[in-house]
């Protein structure tokens with residue numbers, strides 16, 4: 001990590017393959033994310049998007065291929081080092097995945113209490129206020145996750161990952177299941193966070209308007225293979241029928 | 249955890265059972281390994297102890313009270329026939345402390361605690377909360393499983409001791425309906441029949457019951473895969489498996505104490 005230069009990719013994936021019960025879900029995916037870049041992976045339901053992102057964080061083991069994050073090959077490092085790396089990566093789950101036995105502020109302080117033990121209660125509360133402010137829900141600290149709407153849960157999920165100030169963010173369908181206005185707000189939030197903290201992000205989606213707002217670069221995943229890679233404007237002009245189907 | 253049931257060689261009989269036994273053993277060894285690794289989650293452990301004890305206390309108390317009462321009333325006529333009524337306190341205390349107390353308390357805890365843990369962890373699994381913990385670099389096994397299993401291991405024996413005392417007290421009440429005996433005299437009679445060799449194994453046995461209740465609940469919860477329906481199945485199967493395990497442990501324990 002110390003040898004990392006400024007233009008080295010933050011994430012570098014080579015030849016990633018994954019098979020479930022004889023079905024090839026990912027077939028040799030190559031992917032690179034540069035520093036402070038928003039990369040969008042666009043693909044239809046079941047194309048292996050969640051599988052890709054779960055392999056990246058070590059929730060699933062790929063059958064083949066290598067994943068290097070900030071210069072470390074995650075298959076070769078031990079569990080403790082992997083966890084050290086994970087504290088620098090934020091992961092937003094499709095459903096928010098809030099701990100439903102804890103209140104919103106307990107959800108937010110949970111990672112802090114484990115990873116930033118030196119922080120006093122004052123500092124923790126201040127960080128919680130700050131991050132709730134950032135996601136636009138300043139008064140929800142005392143609520144329980146069951147009292148939140150889908151969009152709010154996603155924002156709190158986002159707040160929970162942002163509170164550790166990650167250098168990489170992985171978003172699994174941040175806007176799916178939300179109305180257009182809320183989806184737009186979340187996309188804006190992703191953009192703001194990238195600008196404010198220089199976060200490199202991978203955004204997985206099949207929502208084209210989210211892609212349009214957030215993407216610096218888009219890769220298209222079809223049946224486990226990357227079929228196209230370009231900016232939003234470049235892809236919009238594509239003649240390929242399959243690619244066009246996302247834009248209509 | 250990487251081996252599927254279908255990967256077992258064809259000559260293996262009872263594939264499903266063998267596979268489950270293998271999976272469970274791996275889970276159990278992981279527990280043993282993680283228990284000794286720092287840091288220990290004290291706060292969650294104490295909270296789980298509180299929850300385990302607090303939630304089961306009333307139920308255990310009522311059952312234990314009735315058990316002591318019924319046992320005394322039912323045994324009385326047979327002993328009276330031999331004119332050996334003074335042996336009653338001793339008999340009741342031996343059967344309560346050696347067998348009824350630990351087993352009935354453990355069965356209640358299996359119903360109450362194992363199912364709760366199975367459902368709780370199962371629903372955390374399906375809503376990706378366990379994955380969320382994993383990716384935020386908090387070891388979910390240590391935070392969720394180790395604390396819960398240690399909590400039941402610690403609390404079930406305490407509940408058993410509590411149940412034993414309640415049963416002996418209700419036995420005294422039942423005994424005293426007819427005769428007039430002071431509580432001290434009753435306890436002198438009751439405890440004179442007891443030796444360390446009766447009390448000690450039943451405490452050890454209860455510790456194993458506690459571990460089984462905790463780890464089976466956690467195992468069933470962690471194995472939940474798929475939709476919310478499987479959470480119910482996990483809770484149900486946790487109760488059934490834990491209850492069975494209790495009787496098996498009891499059977500093994502009685503063989504061992506018999507040798508002593």
Ligand SMILES: Nc1ncnc2c1ncn2[C@@H]1O[C@H](COP(=O)(O)OP(=O)(O)OP(=O)(O)O)[C@@H](O)[C@H]1O
Pocket residue numbers: 020021025043044045046047048049050051052206
């Ligand atoms: N744990 C698993 N076991 C077996 N098959 C799986 C598992 N996870 C995913 N799959 C299969 O892999 C394929 C891709 O799943 P994945 O969740 O990656 O799709 P996705 O692109 O994220 O879809 P969506 O947009 O609906 O979330 C699916 O066909 C699914 O059935």
Ligand SMILES: [Mg+2]
Pocket residue numbers: 049050051094172173
């Ligand atoms: Mg998905």
